[in-house]
Amino acid sequence: MDETIDRKQTAFRLSTDLLERLKMAAKRQNRSLNNFVESVLMDVVYNEPNEETKAAIEEAKAGKYAGTIDMRNFDTFMKSINDIE
Structure with a gap:
């Protein structure tokens, strides 16, 4: 059809x-x-983004962030990612 x-x-x-x-x-x-x-x-x-995405966008626009990413080397990077969760 x-x-x-x-x-x-x-x-x-x-x-x-x-x-x-x-x-x-x-x-x-x-x-x-x-x-x-x-x-x-x-x-x-x-x-159009879903409600969770809209909330995350508003949080980011407000200057809030999830944490700090440590880019000195791979191990510190992975640890900083895990610490955010």
Whole structure:
């Protein structure tokens, strides 16, 4: 069973640089510019984070953090990660 998606033609003004970048990105994925832009916009509109993610985003924006990561060497890094949990 084929579903037909209703589409409406529209026009946007984009900076020349942005348009060229969009074209290059579409080409890298072997997609048309229209298909690429539509899929990017759908990702933005339809992929709303869940409540836990929203809370984590708000916590991060408030300047809170989970702890300090020690990057001196691998062992101290792993210990600092484990200490956060």
